[in-house]
Amino acid sequence: MEKPAVAGGKPVRENKIYYGHQCIDEDDIKAVCDVLRSDAVTCGPKVKELEEKLAGYVGAKYAVSMANGTAALHCACIAAGIGVGDEVITTPLTFAASANCVLYVGAKPVFADVNPETYNIDPDSIIAHITEKTKAVIAVDYTGQCVENERIREICDKYHLVFIEDAAHAIGSAYKGKKVGSLADMTCFSFHPVKTITCGEGGAVTTNNEEYYKKLVLAHSHGITHDEDLMEDAPHEGPWVYEQISLGYNYRLTDFQCALLLSQLNKLEEFKAKRKAIVDKYNEAFKDLPGIIVQKEIPESDTCRHLYIIRLDLNKLKCTRKEFFDAMSAENIQCQVHYVPTYFFPYYKHLGYKEGLCPNAEEIYKGILSIPLYPTLSEKDTDDVISAVKKITEYYLNF
Numbered sequence: 001m002e003k004p005a006v007a008g009g010k011p012v013r014e015n016k017i018y019y020g021h022q023c024i025d026e027d028d029i030k031a032v033c034d035v036l037r038s039d040a041v042t043c044g045p046k047v048k049e050l051e052e053k054l055a056g057y058v059g060a061k062y063a064v065s066m067a068n069g070t071a072a073l074h075c076a077c078i079a080a081g082i083g084v085g086d087e088v089i090t091t092p093l094t095f096a097a098s099a100n101c102v103l104y105v106g107a108k109p110v111f112a113d114v115n116p117e118t119y120n121i122d123p124d125s126i127i128a129h130i131t132e133k134t135k136a137v138i139a140v141d142y143t144g145q146c147v148e149n150e151r152i153r154e155i156c157d158k159y160h161l162v163f164i165e166d167a168a169h170a171i172g173s174a175y176k177g178k179k180v181g182s183l184a185d186m187t188c189f190s191f192h193p194v195k196t197i198t199c200g201e202g203g204a205v206t207t208n209n210e211e212y213y214k215k216l217v218l219a220h221s222h223g224i225t226h227d228e229d230l231m232e233d234a235p236h237e238g239p240w241v242y243e244q245i246s247l248g249y250n251y252r253l254t255d256f257q258c259a260l261l262l263s264q265l266n267k268l269e270e271f272k273a274k275r276k277a278i279v280d281k282y283n284e285a286f287k288d289l290p291g292i293i294v295q296k297e298i299p300e301s302d303t304c305r306h307l308y309i310i311r312l313d314l315n316k317l318k319c320t321r322k323e324f325f326d327a328m329s330a331e332n333i334q335c336q337v338h339y340v341p342t343y344f345f346p347y348y349k350h351l352g353y354k355e356g357l358c359p360n361a362e363e364i365y366k367g368i369l370s371i372p373l374y375p376t377l378s379e380k381d382t383d384d385v386i387s388a389v390k391k392i393t394e395y396y397l398n399f
Contacts, residue, residue: 004392005330012384016332019370020194031263035256046258058181060206062213069168069190071251072203073101076186079215080162082107086135091121092341093361094140099342113358117296123151136162141170146301149175149183172272172304181206197264199257223248272304274375285386291317291393312367318399331388336370
C-alpha cells in the first residue's frame, strides 16, 4: 500500500490545485478592455446586451442583471412581495444567502430537509413545513443538479406559493430538456469566480412574469424610473426627470462586468462539456470505492456541475473529516466543505434555530468534501485527484 504524504509518503503532485478556479482567456480580457476604453463603463449598452443574451440562453422572457447572487435573491424576495409575518421554505445545505435574503425582507426562513441521496431539498419535507404563513419556496440546485422542478411547481401551485429557484450553482443545467432559468417563477444566478462562468462578482434574475420583471428592475436600481408610464406626476418638463416610486437598492452590474460575462457565455457549452467529462471520470473512479459515497443524480437533470462532492463514510474510515481534509492538502490538493448547515451559525442560533431540524442535511454535512472541478484541469490534474482520494481512503480503511 502506497503511503499518503501525511504518513511519510510522497505527495501526488508538487504544485497545489484548488477546488475551484475561474477560467479567463484573452478574449475575455479584450472584451473588458474594449469597454474600459469606451464612453460607458456602467449603465451603458452592455447591460441590455447581456440581459437579452442571458434570457435567450435560458429560454426566459426577461433577465435583470445584479451586482451578485445575493442581490439577486434579495430582489426576488422583494418582487415576490415577501415581508414581515411571512415564512419562506428553503434548504439548510446551501450558502447562507439562500436564507439571509428572507431575513432581509423581514420574513422567517423555514428549513426543509434534503434528499439523503441527491442532497437537494426534499419536496415531501417542503409539504411538511407549509403553514398559513408560507409565502414562497427557495429551492437550491445544490452542486448544479436540478431540484425536482415538477413536484415543487405542483406544490407551489397547490398552495399558492412563489417558486424561487436559487440556481447559483446551475447555469447551463437543464430539467427535462428545459434550461434552468425558464422553470421557476424567478431564477437567481451567481457569477462568482468559482462558478461555471464569472464576471468577478455578479448575478441575475430571470423570469417569464412581466410584473416580477418590472419589480426586479426597480428593486435593483434605487426604486427609480424614467418610464413615464410608471411615474405618478407625468408628463414632465424634460428627459432629465426621474422619480423614485419604491424603495430600492444599488444592485446594478457594470458594463465591463457585463462584457466579461457576455464573453464567458460564449464558452458556457464548452465549459459544461469539460465539467461533465471530469464528473464522469470521478464517478467512474469512486463508484465502487469503499469509504466514499458518490452523490446521486436524478435522471431528469442534465447537470452542469459547479461542485463535485465526495462524502466520506466515517463508519468505515478510521479518521475524521479534518484528518482526511489535511491528508488531501498534504498531497497538494485543496478541498473545501459546502456547506455548514445555515442554522448551525451563531446568528441563526441567536434567532432560536436549533440543531436537529434537518437530520438528513446534518448527517450529510458530517462527511462532505468538495474536490477540484473546473474546465482547465488537465488529465494529469484529475488523475492526481483520483490517486490522492484512493490512496488516502485505502490508508484510513486500514489504519
